[in-house]
Amino acid sequence: MTALADHKTGGAVGSSSPGLARVDAILGRIVEIPVALLVAAEIVLLFSGIVARYVLHTPITWSDELASILFLWLAMLGSVVAFRRGEHMRMTAFVSWASPPLRAFLDVFAVAAALAFLLLVIGPAAEFAHEEDAIVTPALEISNMWRAAALPVGLGLMIVVALVRLASVGNLRLVGGALLAVAGVALLFALLQPAFAGLGKLNLLIFFVGIVAGAVFAGVPIAFAFGLASFGYLALTTSVPLLVVIGRMDEGMSHLILLSVPLFVFLGLLIEMTGMARAMVAVLANLLGHVRGGLSYVLVGAMYLVSGISGAKAADMAAVAPVLFPEMKARGAKPGDLVALLAATGAQTETIPPSIVLITIGSVTGVSIAALFTGGLLPGLVLAFTLCVVVWFRYRHEDLSRVRRPTRRELGRSLFVAVPALALPFVIRAAVVEGIATATEVSTIGIVYSMVVGLLVYRRFDWRRLVPMLVETAALSGAILLIIGTATGMAWCLTRSGFSTDLAQLMASLPGGSFTFIAVSIVAFIVLGSVLEGIPAIVLFGPLLFPIARQMGVHEVQYAMIVILAMGMGLFAPPFGVGYYVACAIGRINPDEGMRPILGYLAALLVGLILVAAIPWLSIGFL
Incomplete structure (x- = not known):
């Protein structure tokens, strides 16, 4: 995902106090x-809209509006x-050292800083709702x-969660x-505050570099670091009403295209539960398992196939690695090499639709989601080839x-079993191309298809896991969407200050034209991907840099692929890339063991x- 939220800020309450444990349990049930x-309601509502429009030819005029209302509640x-479970994204490299x-x-400071932000914005949120x-x-x-x-209610509940978490620490000092x-x-x-008035644009460094960097490196969840900055x-250097912070959060979290984020996350969990992912991996293993490095090729291919369905990198890796x-x-592969290749394939598949990063970049920059879905397939194949060269060596x-x-009998049987699973990416793509569903709605077709295949073909559908999967979907989606909301507010502040204009002038004045612009973008997004993760970096800098790319003559779809792949490298590159540690956790392998092996794979990704940056056709040849 793209958006990886597996780095804890401390889980649910673990205090020995029965009263606090009871309060925490009640909070869990309430939310x-x-x-x-x-x-579940969003899935039913969007799928019903498809059926009503395409089958019955009687569109439900209010479905999108109701979906938008429910979506903000889902996000908050x-x-x-996510806050109760400690699953908001944070950088843990320095904290772990x-x-x-x-x-x-x-760890306690991170909760206290989050509480400070929540207390500061709860008043403006209530005022915003009233207006x-x-x-x-x-x-x-x-x-x-x-x-x-939904905004004041969600913020208020998070305040309660923060207070319970602090009370559960048990160490007053x-x-x-x-x-x-x-x-x-x-x-x-x-x-x-009086001193800030005369500093002008130097305030941008103080707040959006100093505060953000200090908070992120201290382990404060990224969403709250952005919000505090x-x-x-706004409060200390401008006269802008603080209501604007809430308005921008609402704007960032309310793009209906982002509704596909939770739906694709749920789809990823569903294909793992129904055995579809296992069926796809099995047929690849039978095809290539008997050649040298065969299972490594299978890992690369399986991540490509699964990524095209789930859109969430953590779910992809969790489906393939076990x-x-x-x-x-058993064949003698070193654990470090396994986790290194798993992390590298996570970076390789960032452009493969329906990647959550693709959906996010389309929502904040206005680039066509359908064009991004088409343009992302070949760059993923190019990186898969470079990884396979290293595997062969x-x-x-x-x-x-x-x-x-x-x-041949075993191979044919595995292929026959895998056909329904292998058909899913084509079903999803056909639904968009034929106009049956929008990029937001198409995930519901995948969900219904997966449920039918799981129940009737693979006979694997654990109804007891359904509610936990829905809750897990909401937690991961909430963590992603809160970052998008606070990052939208931060991007608005940067734009209002004139920073976007200055940045455009600076990038346009660089010698070498589009070549230098692309090179600087690659370096910048590798760094940003390792520190902020992909989605926050995209929401912050996408609206600023994509117009410059157009002015430089760089096709927006190609630039999107360059940016996403660069961020993917940063996200999965140690020592700061949190995606690398997610891969280690999924593979149950010590991170130290993969540090050296991953260097070769990172070189292949680079x-x-x-190649993707130098050959535009790889991104736009099929548009």
Whole structure:
């Protein structure tokens, strides 16, 4: 995903206090049951819209409006679930290197900083919802406050979660120290307000570099780091009403195209549960498992196929690794090389539709989602080829004396079993191309298809897992969408300050024209991908850089592929790329073991990225 939220800020309450545990359990029930129902309702609503429009030829005029209302509630309540579970994205590299006492302090400090942001914006959020009461929705003809109320309700519930989390720590000195540290920083900035007035654009460095970098490196979840920087900049250096922060958050989280994020996340979980992913991997293993490095080629190919369905990188890796790793280890593959290749394939498949990063980049830059889906297929193949070259070199002397080649009967059987699973990417693509469904709706076709195949063909459908999967979908989606909301506010602040104009002038003045612009973009997004992860970096800098790319004569789809692949490299490259550590966790392998092997794969990815940047046809040849 693209959006990887597996790096904890501390999980749900683990205190020995029965009262706190009871409060936490009640909070869980209050939020998780409604949010699971919201995900299910969105699936039913969008699929019903497809059936009504395409089959019955009687469009439901209010479906998009209701979907939009429910979506904001899904985003905010999903954020609450993610906060309660400690699943909001954060950078943990520096925190993990700290001593145990300092690490404990930083974990509490992260919660305290998040609480500070929530307390600062809860008032403007309530005011924003109240002002929306005067607006009547066009189709349903109800007050828009029904939608906007999701913001103060979600923020309020997160405040309660933060207080419960702090109370559950059980160390008064630690909690008091963290709260005092946050209050001290806030007081210092408040006292310096008169000085900020004369600093002009230097304030951008103080707030959007200093505060963001300090908070992110301290382990504060990225969404709250962005929010604190934006709120502080507006409150202390401008006269803009603080209501703007909430308005921009609402705008960022309300793009209906982003509704495909939770739906594709759920689809990814569904194909793993129904056995479709395992069937695809099995047929590839039978085709290539008997050649040198065969299972490594299978890993590359399986990630390409699965990524084209689920759109979430953590789900992709979790679906493929457990199937292949045991046999690869039995053949003598080193654990470090396995996790290195898994991480590299995570970066390789970032452009393969329906990647959540593709959907996000389309929503914030206005680039056609259909064009991005088409343009992303070939760059992924190019990087797959470069990775396979490294695999061939490393495994060219592999001993296959004990590997049995499957018979034609076994191969045919595995292919027959895999056909329904292999058909899913083509079903999804055909639905968009034929105009049956939009990029937002098409995920529901995939969900219904997967449920039917799981129930009738593979006979694997665990109904008991359905609600936990819906809740997990909401949590991951809430973590992603809250980042998009706060990053939208931050991007608005940067644009209002004139930074976007200055950046455009600077990039346009670089010698070498489009060549230098692309080279600088690659370096910048590799760094941004490792520090901020893909989606925050895209939301922040996409609206600023894509217009410059157009002025430079770079096709927007090609530039999107360059940016996404560069961010993918940063996201999965140690020591800062959090995607690498997700791959290690999924493979249950020590991160240190993969540090050296991944260098060769990163070099291969860089070669592939250079090819995509140098040959526009690879991205736009089929548009």
